[in-house]
Amino acid sequence: MKAVFAAALAALCLSACAGNPISDTDRLALYQAHAGAPVKQVRYLDPIGWDRVDDQHVVLEMRPNESWLLTLAGPCLNWGSGSPFLQVSTANGITLTPFDKVIVPGSQISCQIREIRPLDIKAVRAGENALREKPKAQASGT
Template identity: 35%
Template sequence: MGKWLIALGLAALAGCASDGLSRLEERALYLQHAGPPVDRFQLFGQLNGWNPLDDHTLVVQTRPNEAYLLQTTGPCQDLDWAPAIAITSLGSQVQARFDRINVLGGGTNVMRVACRIETIRPLDTKAIRAQRAELRKAETSERPAEDAAPTAPDR
């Protein structure tokens, strides 16, 4: 029988709301810093977090500085709002084209079909954090100074 590795939605990765990125910008950020596909990744225990990017793409964080971009063969029903997911695995190895993502919870009695993981791509978490910091810095520098004295209107 397969081992289920569960990640609660409460431990999600830093989301797009925290730094003002749209869903498309968030997805582009991860795709930009994703390495070439790998066959598998090691997972000890449960996920540190997860973040859906669309209905067939999500980021899973396995350790504080280790994350992977997972793409499924098709859409995962209710992935966008799920409170939890589970990854099926026969051990501590999660394998592309073999293991599946199950969307859990939500209070409905709908039978969801597990989504097969098609590709696994390691993420450069340091580069992602650096780019997020740059984006936050640029956003704060673009804001008008609240302390500045108002200027007199032109006459």
């Protein structure tokens, strides 16, 4: 049995559009700095959102304070289809493992999950705020 999740792109736009934009490279470094050790599986709930970091990384938000950094096998997220959705296909619908897949509807390619790491969301948010404030501080000469 496969469980499939689809979430609107609105959450991505809201986080990316707030304040000064942060580059994909800086965001990935921030997520990796605040990610725990890789896990073999996580309890799969209906996620409340997701955020594309780059072509190989996605943050899956299960609850307001529970998010996971997924590393995918190769650059395979084809955003050219224009789909505002992301699907997560799990083998059993109960757990998410490094053998499950991420799919962008309209794309011919599915991406195998290679690694799942828990995120310290409070630290990530603080780091994002600091990165957004950095250009303001540089502009003011501080």
